[in-house]
Amino acid sequence: MIVVLIYVDDVIITGNCLTKIQEVKTKLDREFSIKDLGVLKYFLGIEVARTDDGLVLCQRKYVLDILKDSGKLGCKPSSFPIEHGLKLDKGEKEQGVDANQYRRLIGRLLYLQATRPDITYAVNVLSQFVADPRSVHLEAANRVLRYLKATPGQGILLTRVGDPVLTAYCDSDSLGCPYTRRSRTGYILLLGGSPISWKTKKQSVVSRSSAEAEYRAMASTVSEVLWVRWLLTELQVPVPSATSLFCDNQAARHIANNPVFHERTKHVEMDCYFVRERVESSEVVPMRVSSKFQLADLLTKGLPTQQHQFLLDKIGMTNLHASS
Template identity: 80%
Template sequence: MIVILIYVDDVIITGNCLAKIEEVKKKLDKNFSIKDLGVLKYFLGIEVARTKEGLVLSQRKYTLDILEDSGKIGCKPSSTPIEQGLKVDKGEENERVDASQYRRLVGRLLYLQATRPDITYSVNILSQFVADPRSNHLEAVNRILGYLKATPGQGILLSRTGDSTLSAYCDSDWLGCPYTRRSRTGYFLLLGGTPISWRTKKQFVVSRSSAEAEYRAMATTVSEIIWVRWLLSELRVHITSPTPLFCDNQAARHIANNPVYHERTKHVEMDCFFVRERVESKEIIPMNISSKMQIADLLTKGLSRQQLVFLLGKISMTNLHASS
């Protein structure tokens, strides 16, 4: 089996037979004159390091370039990317800042999320203000830069001993946006304990209850689970058991598991039937989890340093350059 990942003119070739890989490279070179860079070490700004535990994906050089270009290479390190419990508003009473500088910073941080789910929530929040950035928004961006100064080499560990178990975590912050009162959806998908897909996004409508907000988050996560299960099957990783979907909202789990339609759920009727259908087909199984163990909290709220480190430890985040 040969798998090829292509992005414009950058290509990764992998597979389970070295002889076949060499054969493919020779055929490609014959038709397109490719340049073989050898064992994968760097791809689109993502560094690949091999350790005895497995592969580590990080963006250390990219992170240091951001700090240097923004003049923050010597800034004071921060313990978290965003202040715990902070609700960032439009800040219309604050002074305007250089919009082009702010947009450039946020744009570069958005790409950094490819290996840094720990900054995804804070960057997503601040990306809402690129049209009219204020001093409070720039201060929040500088806090993220301070956090990156403390953890430039942090990345994702793809464990060599990991299995093919797929699990998912979903969460929402009810009425989290201070000026639209829309809730935020956050989810993590883990394969063998390693994060392979995550997202935080403001919901399209205002939810009238926390259960509704959680259920919308659950439906979004189920859509991603279905897609990932299909992708894995294409890669010949066959998952026959239901994917556990961990949610800390009892009402949302009850709606998903209960085939009886309730009057109070009519405003999320489509999501209800969509999720229940996948539960009945045994593609997913809603599971209970305590709020303290909810990994998706990384994507829906600012956390304390202690809780941030605890949750990052549960999703195979590692820092090769951390001082021992």
């Protein structure tokens, strides 16, 4: 089996047979005259390093370029990307800042999320204010830069050991946005213990209970799980068992396993049926997880330094450039 990933004129070729890979490269060269750069080391700003444990993906050079362009190479490092419990609003009474500079910074941080789930929540919050950024927003963005200064080479480890078991974690911050009162969905999917998909996004409607907010997060996660399961099947990776979906909200798990509709849940009936169908078809199975071990907390709230680092260790974030 040969898999080809193409982005404009950049190509990655992989598969389970070196002879067939070489045949594909020869054919492509005959048709298009390609340049063979050898074993994958760098792709679209993402650095690929091989270790005894597996592949490490990071964007160290990209991080250093961001710090240099922002004039923050000499800034004081920070151990966390956003203050614990910080709730940013529009800051209409705060002084305005250069909107173009702010948008450029946020745009670059958005791309950095490709290998940095640890900054995803902070960047999601900051991206809400690109239309009219204020000094308080720039100050929070500078906190992210200070965190990057402390961890420029941090990235995700795609481990070579363990079975390719798909697991998912979902969470929400009920009424987390201070001026729209919408909750935020956060989820992360792991394959064999390695993070492969994560997202944080403000929900489209205001939830009327924490159970509803958590359940909407669960429905979004199930949708992503189904797509990843389909993709793995296409890539001939067996997914024989149901995907464990870890949620720390008892009410949401109860609705998924036994959807009794009443006044509190009838307005989310469609999501209830969607998740319930997937539970009955044994594609996902809702599981309890302690809030301490809820990996999706990284994507829904600012955490204390110790808990932030604890969860990063749990998802296999690593830093090859850290001093020993």
